[in-house]
Ligand SMILES: Cc1ncc(COP(=O)(O)O)c(C=O)c1O
């Protein structure tokens with residue numbers, strides 16, 4: 498738990514440093530607009546702020562928006578006043594279709610679902626991206642600058658980012674998705690947004706290929722000199738920060754800080770579960786974080802055996818988790834290695850060249866203090882969907898099913914509540930849900946006419962130069 502002095506001074510100035518140690522420290526406004534560090538690293542806070550037990554206990558009776566203010570304020574520092582942060586949270590979470598924003602649903606004596614899909618695009622990404630859109634707007638109004646957002650999506654980040662940024666002045670968004678490897682609903686949620694500042698690009702390749710191209714752009718001086726490039730993926734610290742909130746919100750309602758809570762997290766890019774790790778560093782009593790993967794199991798192999806070697810991506814019925822190179826794992830490695838940027842830089846450079854990394858037993862042991870992992874195969878995923886419907890009347894999506902199956906397999910004390918993050922609405926994956934349960938979920942009213950809308954999308958080869966040429970031709974220069 499936090500020391501008295503840390504708890505008493507949560508607003509000490511927060512600086513952000515790169516995991517690779519080669520970039521100047523930034524404040525919260527700068528880090529939000531920067532996205533990825535110039536040395537290729539990911540920004541992290543210079544220290545983990547601590548919340549006092551009493552503050553965590555108080556959260557049980559606060560609204561989601563108020564919990565968000567209390568959790569995020571130490572990361573924001575004095576870049577926004579508390580009133581400004583509260584206004585942004587009220588606005589962001591006011592767009593959610595459920596009063597609780599992220600309601601908890603009890604399945605049985607030990608298992609709960611945390612429904613994170615009540616935002617405009619029906620996945621957990623809205624929780625952070627609705628806020629990030631408003632943060633961009635606020636910070637760009639302070640700076641006379643035009644922002645070019647370049648992102649990669651395996652289905653959900655794209656629509657949430659586009660919803661948050663479509664039509665905003667001073668921002669263009671270029672969103673790369675793997676052609677043919679996302680659900681029809683996911684694709685249409687992006688490609689039917691016809692605002693002139695939105696550019697959808699289907700690339701021939703996997704999410705990993707798209708993500709690698711995005712990262713390469715941040716290191717490309719020809720692009721960076723002309724355009725102010727930023728990120729909406731969880732490589733952007735502000736994305737992760739907003740995702741820490743729901744761990745506090747859920748755990749405080751289940752008895753934290755006086756009771757430990759475990760979380761099972763369907764995982765791909767390691768962002769959502771890393772947010773849980775941060776919550777634990779801030780003082781939330783987290784019994785365990787279950788990293789639930791599908792057959793694209795690099796994280797399971799890494800946490801179980803130290804084998805972080807990237808295979809090719811296998812397309813599955815949980816396409817948003819079809820990822821083999823998990824960007825945010827670098828943030829964990831940085832912590833596990835004593836926050837030594839030079840070591841992390843050397844490790845990541847070697848990985849980028851060989852696509853292989855072995856993790857030392859002492860680092861694995863530290864990770865095992867909080868993380869455990871489970872690999873869920875397609876049959877277990879299908880079974881989790883049908884059982885959730887039969888036993889609890891809950892229709893769940895394939896990603897949530899992977900989380901729930903992992904939660905039920907993990908070795909966790911039966912007296913500890915386990916919260917599975919329900920990361921997407923079942924209507925986004927109607928074919929897979931229908932195959933598992935015989936039920937075809939209806940599209941929620943707000944996207945009821947999705948299949949009647951016109952689509953716009955450019956197709957490009959999985960080639961960096963082609964994507965760079967497209968972005969630099971269509972983007973607005975930083976100085977407008
Ligand atoms: C529905 C869904 N579940 C789980 C994940 C995995 O989350 P993360 O990439 O933060 O590990 C994603 C994609 O990010 C997703 O869209």
Ligand SMILES: N[C@@H](CCOP(=O)(O)O)C(=O)O
Pocket residue numbers: 649650651652653654655704729730731732765766768817818
């Ligand atoms: N699953 C994501 C992939 C990117 O993850 P992010 O959290 O880093 O944006 C998606 O659906 O796009």
